[in-house]
Amino acid sequence: GAGVSQSPSNKVTEKGKDVELRCDPISGHTALYWYRQSLGQGLEFLIYFQGNSAPDKSGLPSDRFSAERTGGSVSTLTIQRTQQEDSAVYLCASTHRASYGYTFGSGTRLTVV
Amino acid sequence: AQTVTQSQPEMSVQEAETVTLSCTYDTSESDYYLFWYKQPPSRQMILVIRQEAYKQQNATENRFSVNFQKAAKSFSLKISDSQLGDAAMYFCAYRSAGSGNTPLVFGKGTRLSVIA
Numbered sequence: 001g002a003g004v005s006q007s008p009s010n011k012v013t014e015k016g017k018d019v020e021l022r023c024d025p026i027s028g029h030t031a032l033y034w035y036r037q038s039l040g041q042g043l044e045f046l047i048y049f050q051g052n053s054a055p056d057k058s059g060l061p062s063d064r065f066s067a068e069r070t071g072g073s074v075s076t077l078t079i080q081r082t083q084q085e086d087s088a089v090y091l092c093a094s095t096h097r098a099s100y101g102y103t104f105g106s107g108t109r110l111t112v113v
Numbered sequence: 114a115q116t117v118t119q120s121q122p123e124m125s126v127q128e129a130e131t132v133t134l135s136c137t138y139d140t141s142e143s144d145y146y147l148f149w150y151k152q153p154p155s156r157q158m159i160l161v162i163r164q165e166a167y168k169q170q171n172a173t174e175n176r177f178s179v180n181f182q183k184a185a186k187s188f189s190l191k192i193s194d195s196q197l198g199d200a201a202m203y204f205c206a207y208r209s210a211g212s213g214n215t216p217l218v219f220g221k222g223t224r225l226s227v228i229a
Contacts (some may be wrong), residue, residue: 031117042204042221048166050214059216089156091225098214104158 002026006105013082013112021108025094026076032075032096033102034067038088046090049075082112097108115140117207119220127228133180134190134223136205144210147181147188148217151218152202161203164188165212192225200227 005024013019025032034046045059049069060066064082069075079086089109093102117138126132138147144155149161164172164181176193190197202224206217 025127034220043217043219045216045218048214048216056216091156091158093158095214097209098208101148101150101160101163102158102217103160104150105156106155106214109156 004092004105006080006090006104007106008108009106013110015084015112016080016081018080019082021037021079021090021092021110023075023077023092023094023105025073025075025092027073027082029094029096029103030072031095031098032069033093034075034077035091035093036061036088037091037107041049043091046077054093079110083112084112086110087104115142115145115207117220119203119205119207119223121223122221123224123226125226125228126192128197129141130195131191131193132195132225134192134203134205134225136188136190136220138186138188138191138207140186140207141197141208142209146208146210147179148208149177149188149190150204150206150219151199152204152222153200157161162190171182176204178179178197195227197227197229200225 030051033048035043035071049055064080089107091107093104145166147164150158162174180189202222204222205220
């Protein structure tokens with residue numbers, strides 16, 4: 001596609017429920033990243049996928065967070081048993097060469113009530 | 114681990130004036146890339162400018178330029194002739210030049226207001 005697409009744009013969920021956030025990167029971009037942006041904070045790295053290699057999960061804050069990337073394209077970030085502290089904007093980005101910078105999506109604002 | 118520090122949580126500038134946003138970083142590496150991203154209220158991060166550490170010449174993109182001081186590990190962004198559309202959060206970011214597409218490390222951002 002022309003850009004990185006994320007859905008939903010906004011999500012309100014009850015504490016304890018599971019949520020899935022979707023990212024559709026730019027076609028041909030081999031690297032895909034998930035970041036979390038809490039209110040008034042910078043971007044916190046969560047996970048990244050590079051081609052067919054095993055993902056770098058070093059930024060995932062707990063085992064309630066997981067992500068997959070199917071067919072080297074679309075990625076889904078899953079948060080199980082959501083907590084209020086999970087409320088944030090989740091940003092996805094992709095690139096074919098990180099030294100050139102990323103292309104970001106518009107993010108999903110997650111609110112846990 | 115590398116860290117990026119933006120010491121100015123908020124800045125303001127009069128329209129048509131010049132403003133400089135500060136960024137420092139900590140690394141033991143000699144080769145890396147630095148970036149400035151803009152995040153308007155729409156939330157979408159937009160790449161403003163990038164700098165390769167091995168280049169001594171400061172990068173410039175229209176009204177945006179950087180002052181890259183490698184020894185001081187400083188990477189400030191200068192916005193000339195500020196416009197209302199420049200109002201946004203600005204994030205400084207660092208990336209190692211190693212193999213693969215290792216993630217960017219971001220600072221906490223500076224919120225820039227432009228006063229008409």
